[in-house]
Amino acid sequence: MKNILKFLLLPALSISLFIYVYFNDVTPKLGLDLQGGISLILTAEEGTDSELIEQAVNIMRSRIAAFGDVQEPEISISGENSVLVQLPGITDQEKAIEAVGTTGLLTFRPVLDSSLSVGYSPALEIIENPDDPENPTINAPEGVDDLTGLTINDNPNKVSYLLSLSGGYPVIYELGPAVLTGNDISDALAVYPQNEWIVQLVFKDDSADKFTELTKQLASLTGEQRKLAIVLDSQVISAPGIALDVNPNVGIIGGTAAISMGNADQGQSANNLAVVLRYGALPVSFERSSIQKVSASLGENTLKLGLEAGLVGLIIVSLFLILYYRLNGLIAIIGLSSFGMLFYSTISLLGKYQGFTLTLAGIAGVIVSIGLAADSYIVTFEKFKDELKIGRSFQYASEKAVSEAWKTILTADFVSLTASVILYILAIGPIRGFALTLGIATVFDLIFTRFFTKNAVPLLTKLSNNSRSFFPIKKEALINV
């Protein structure tokens, strides 16, 4: 009785977990290749600082969040210098790829006015209402949000009202059309020459004149209008003023400029600005080393094929086992189906709580593991046969077989496990998914061999001592070797 409970423990556990997963509607999280979407791998130069890549990933995440259309985007660092971006079910691929991959639009725009003078966005016209001082009438020009006074869809070629948060408090600037862009810059560096951090800016040769022209114009103005705003993706990141000693007839010449940043934060803001100026939004530039687009229908078909093939495979293997190993085959079938249920539940739960996605490579791992799990049963049953052959009793043979088989399976599975761990640690992309499913399956195989097969097989020999119940052969033939 105690033995029956022991051997039913694992199947019962697997079935209840499966029921839990099924009724809570937890299903495996599907990879892009199974549900459709875009997957791209961006690669930075070899030896890029990992901190910079992390920064870039964070920026990409916020950009994709701003993009809207994507459900559950996944952006992760893979390998030493690659970023894997997975955008499931996206329709406008060009825009999405643009959003993560490119370094961002950096522009230089003259400041026309700012909220510093009036206290609110210069776009808004506020008319006091004498009857109701709490609710003045607010007029905003077209394309400007009448609550915040910010331009809704920024166009760098038109006047816009954009926000700056870099000074520690929000400032809204009225900006003219962009005069220069990030493409005009050849280099930017944060330096600390004397008492103060400075960002040194070097323009490309043919852009230097444009910059001189612009500064001439700005130097002739005063106050807010003397400022030049540096805008990145519709946000003002800095708006330095032109120094008072710049001659309006000459402007800033030589194609270089220095932006003084003070020294409040040990140069951090200077460094950040230099990085943005150099690379645009992302601190590193990436090469698009792989783009893959899978339509939803192909993904579905592949998943269907994988599931059907897995099921058909399982049925054929079961039939084979039961025809060949009879009662023992039945044990193997109970074991294999519990194995399948436990495996499915685990992958679903891992998807829900750990973000594990099941990809095509993962399915291949599953299919391979069906074969490996079936082999563990075959090894055990063959040992059982060998023990019977040398004249042992059924009871003794079965007990000896399970303990001998355990040693063999332990060694063989150890090889598979080593392989999956090494692959998981060292490989990239799809190979990791494969390694993980194979590894999980191998561990489950060990658990089932140790706690299920080991208890179940000796139990059967109590039921029957007829060799026909275990093998397609007569007892006399088996023992009189």
Added chain:
Amino acid sequence: MFSKLFLGTTEVNFYKLGNRFMKIFLIEIVIFISMIVLSISGYRDLNLSVDFTGGTTYQLSTNYTQDDISDVLNNTILKVSRYQTFENSNSILFRAVESTQERETELLNYLSNKFDVSKDDIEFQRVGPTFGAEITSKGLRALIIFLSIIVILISIRYEFKFAVIALIALFHDLFLSYTVYELLGLEITPSTIIALLTILGYSLYDTVILFDKLKDSQKLFKRNQLTTEVLNKTFNEVLMRSINTSLTSAFPIISILFIGNYLGIDGSLSDFAIPLLIGILSGTYSSIFVTVPFLSKIIKTN
């Protein structure tokens, strides 16, 4: 015959067969080397997918004619180097060189207009030229570390000589798969690489189970080294398990190929299935036909 095979009482003298197996093995080696020479000298090329060469692919489902295909091949936007059609499905795949994003998008629009298929329904893939090199180098690094650990493991559990034999069997399986790929001109994709890694696993798993059995028989005969009787008993007994295991491993994979073909689904999953099947068959073969001659050699030197 079956009952003998089943009981492991077939009386094959594997020790004697060792020499004959060795000859077969040497013939295989000659074939492998000539295949490698052929591909290095450029007479036969391995069919590497865009993942390794860099480039773009476009795959769509449509009713096409031969004229359509030659139109696409002669387009002026991008050089289309190769196309592929599939049995039982009206999918067609074009492979083009790598170019600027604008050009690639232009070709996408062109195909979308030409075949009247929505842009979203065209599978598009683009791979930079360095990506394949990265996968390959990382895979090779993983492989070398893995093999070193395996050699140590097998040497501890069995003998160093056994570890060497396991490696020989393993490389035999890899080269055999390579040869089949080269001969059939099958496309090598990242999936193929994963499948090759699995073949490694199968091959080792099979060999380890065999060594375990050898150790058992050694104990049974109360010997502390390999002898002719140990070898013969082991291999006669292990035949049935080898056959059963390869059958049960092969069933799910064969069903992928059959169902895939029946449903008219091409591509990725078959990319796994074909090399896996080759690997399982080769692994079963090598665990007997490659290990036996070397084990016989060990007995001789003993």
